[in-house]
Amino acid sequence: MIKEVIIVEGRDDEASISRAVEATTIATHGFGIKKETFDLIEKAYIERGLIIFTDPDFAGEKIRKRLQEKFPKSKHAYLTRNEANKNGDIGIENATAESIIEALSKARCTIIENKIEFTMQDMIKYKLAGASEASKNREGIGKILGIGYGNAKEFVNRLNQYGVKREEFEKIWTSFMHQKP
Structure with a gap:
């Protein structure tokens, strides 16, 4: 079981994570993150820590930066576009369990200083x-x-x-x- 809560963009991403590892996930459901979702993410950040694991595309990077501003001590996990690509669709949901496990194992914290x-x-x-x-x-x-x-x-x-x-x-x-x- 992964200690931190993994933040992803959608339900399909959550399903892919659960097929790869035992972990708690929260989906942002895109850039327009609702207040209730932010509150849930904040609670997870305080109690368990976060791993931000968004899609390797423009929207995913915008969501990652927004979350990083609000939760600066979060860890970050990344997939390459090739690992997250299925017939031109880019997303965590398209990655293999092996790629997800590898990306999560390499998650890094932002250094504050x-x-x-x-x-x-x-x-x-x-x-x-x-x-x-x-x-x-x-x-x-x-x-x-x-x-x-x-x-x-x-x-x-x-x-x-x-x-x-x-x-x-x-x-x-x-x-x-x-x-x-």
Whole structure:
């Protein structure tokens, strides 16, 4: 049983989570989160903690940011768009149980004190910005680290926000680059 309550977008997401793990879930039912739902999420946040696990699309990121503002000590879990895609439909409900378990196992907390470990110069150095393969590299490394996909600016923010250490990053980056065809 997962201690934290997992916040997802809809009922189908809740069903997918329950097929993968034993956990309590709350669905936001989209961006227009009702007051009763916010109250329920707040109670869960105080009593058990939260894992925000929204769809890897524009709407999911907007919901994630809104929840992060209100519940800053929440953990975050991410799926790649490929893991959440079924016939062009992007959502947690389309992911395999294995992908859901892996994403939840890599859930990370936001670090409150904003320490800058990585800069945009690092993104260029590690071919995560300004290179033809930068987008694919961010997607692959984001999956391994459990911080999700983002453009270069968002990616460097997530590296810092989730407290990724340079040593951990360099080890993963080296391994990732050696596995590429």
